[in-house]
Amino acid sequence: MEHITLLLAIVVVTALVFDFTNGFHDTANAMATTISTGALKPKTAVAMSAVLNLVGAFLSVEVAKTISKGLVNEEGIQPEVILAALVGAILWNLVTWLVGLPSSSSHALMGGLIGATVASIGLSGVHGDAVVTKVLIPAVAAPVVAGVAAMLAARLTYRLDRKTDAKTTAKGYRAGQIASAGLVSLAHGTNDAQKTMGIITLALVAGGVLAPGSNPPVWVIVSAGTAIALGTFLGGWRIIRTMGKGLTDLQPQQGFAAQTSAATAILASSHLGFSLSTTHVVSGGVMGAGLGRKGGVVRWSTATRMFIAWGLTLPAAGLVGAGAEFVARQGQWGVYVVATFLVASCIGIWLVSRRQVVDHTNVNDVHDVEAGAETEPAGVVTTAIAAVTPPPAGSVAAVADTDLKTTIPAPNPADPAAPPAPAAAV
Numbered sequence: 366m367e368h369i370t371l372l373l374a375i376v377v378v379t380a381l382v383f384d385f386t387n388g389f390h391d392t393a394n395a396m397a398t399t400i401s402t403g404a405l406k407p408k409t410a411v412a413m414s415a416v417l418n419l420v421g422a423f424l425s426v427e428v429a430k431t432i433s434k435g436l437v438n439e440e441g442i443q444p445e446v447i448l449a450a451l452v453g454a455i456l457w458n459l460v461t462w463l464v465g466l467p468s469s470s471s472h473a474l475m476g477g478l479i480g481a482t483v484a485s486i487g488l489s490g491v492h493g494d495a496v497v498t499k500v501l502i503p504a505v506a507a508p509v510v511a512g513v514a515a516m517l518a519a520r521l522t523y524r525l526d527r528k529t530d531a532k533t534t535a536k537g538y539r540a541g542q543i544a545s546a547g548l549v550s551l552a553h554g555t556n557d558a559q560k561t562m563g564i565i566t567l568a569l570v571a572g573g574v575l576a577p578g579s580n581p582p583v584w585v586i587v588s589a590g591t592a593i594a595l596g597t598f599l600g601g602w603r604i605i606r607t608m609g610k611g612l613t614d615l616q617p618q619q620g621f622a623a624q625t626s627a628a629t630a631i632l633a634s635s636h637l638g639f640s641l642s643t644t645h646v647v648s649g650g651v652m653g654a655g656l657g658r659k660g661g662v663v664r665w666s667t668a669t670r671m672f673i674a675w676g677l678t679l680p681a682a683g684l685v686g687a688g689a690e691f692v693a694r695q696g697q698w699g700v701y702v703v704a705t706f707l708v709a710s711c712i713g714i715w716l717v718s719r720r721q722v723v724d725h726t727n728v729n730d731v732h733d734v735e736a737g738a739e740t741e742p743a744g745v746v747t748t749a750i751a752a753v754t755p756p757p758a759g760s761v762a763a764v765a766d767t768d769l770k771t772t773i774p775a776p777n778p779a780d781p782a783a784p785p786a787p788a789a790a791v
C-alpha cells in the first residue's frame with residue numbers, strides 16, 4: 366500500500382507538471398492575436414489569461430469525465446500507465462514549444478494515454494468509438510468550422526466598416542479583441558484544465574482511492590486550475606510569436622473575428638464533453654481570419670509545418686508513452702528511472718531554449734519567425750480566395766476598378782526624365 370501511495374503521489378505531481386506545460390504551451394491560443402495587434406501589452410495579456418483560465422476550470426467537469434472514463438477501460442489501468450502517458454505528453458509539449466509550433470496538448474495527453482494503455486493491456490483497453498467520435502472527428506472538423514466562421518466574420522466586419530474612420534474602427538475592435546481574448550481564456554480553462562482533472566481522477570481510480578465512475582474531487586479541480594493558470598502566466602512566448610506573426614498578419618478586425626469564432630467553438634465542445642484541441646480551433650480561426658481580408662496572406666510554409674506536427678502528435682506521444690510504460694511496469698526502480706528521465710529531459714530542453722531567448726520583450730519581432738516569412742508570396746488558396754473577394758468600398762483598388770481612366774501608369778525607372786511617381790494612383 367505504501368508503494369501505491371508513493372506511486373500515486375508521483376503520478377499526481379507529474380500530472381500537475383503536464384498541466385503547467387499545457388498552460389504556457391497554449392497561452393498563444395488566447396492571447397497571440399491580441400498581443401500581435403497591440404490590443405494588450407504582452408505581460409498584461411498573459412496575466413489576464415491566467416486568471417480567466419483559473420475561473421474556467423470551475424465551470425464544468427464534462428471533459429474531465431470524457432478523459433477519466435471515456436477513452437480507456439479504467440478498471441484495467443494501473444497508476445504506472447498514467448505516469449507513462451504523462452511522460453509522453455509532457456515531452457511532446459516541450460519539444461513543440463522549443464521549435465515554436467502550436468500543437469495540441471490535448472492530443473499529446475490522449476496519445477500518451479492510448480499508447481501506454483495498449484502497451485499495458487492491449488487494444489481491448491481502448492474505447493475506439495469514443496476516440497473516433499470525441500477526439501478524431503472534432504480534431505478535423507473544429508479547425509475547419511472555426512476557420513470558415515472566422516473568414517466570414519472578418520469579411521462581414523470589413524463590409525460593415527467600409528464607411529467608417531479607420532482609426533476609430535481599429536480602436537473599437539481592439540477593445541473587442543480584449544473581450545474575445547478573455548472569452549477564449551475562459552473557454553480554455555473549461556476545456557484544457559479539465560483534461561488534467563480527468564487524468565488525476567483516473568489515476569486515483571486505478572490506485573483504489575476513488576470508486577470507478579467518480580467525478581473529480583474538489584482538491585483536484587483546484588490544483589489543476591491553479592497549475593494551468595501558473596503556466597499561462599509564465600507565457601509560451603515562442604508559440605505566441607508563431608501564432609501571432611508566423612501564420613499571417615492580422616488587423617484588429619481579423620483578430621476579433623478569429624478569437625470570437627474560436628471561443629464559440631471551444632465553449633460548445635466543452636458543453637458537449639468533446640475533448641477538443643483549443644490549439645487546432647484557434648489556429649483554424651487565425652488562418653480563416655487571415656483569408657477574410659482583401660490581400661491577406663496565410664504563410665502556408667509555417668502552416669504546413671504546423672499540420673505535420675498535428676499529425677505526429679498522437680503517434681509520437683503514444684510511442685513515448687508505450688516505452689515509458691514498459692520501463693515503469695518493471696517495478697519501483699522502473700518508476701524512478703522514468704521519473705528521472707523526464708526530469709533530465711525537461712532540464713535539457715530548457716537549456717537548449719536559452720540559446721535563443723524569446724520573451725515578452727521580443728515576442729512581436731518578426732525578422733526571425735521564419736526566414737523570409739514576412740515576404741512570403743500568396744499561395745494558391747490565398748490567391749484564389751482573394752481573387753473573388755470584392756475590395757472594400759473607397760479603397761484604391763475599388764476606385765481603380767470603377768474608373769480605369771483615372772489610373773496613372775507607373776513611370777519607367779530606367780528613364781531619367783521620367784517624373785516622380787504620384788503619391789496616390791487616384
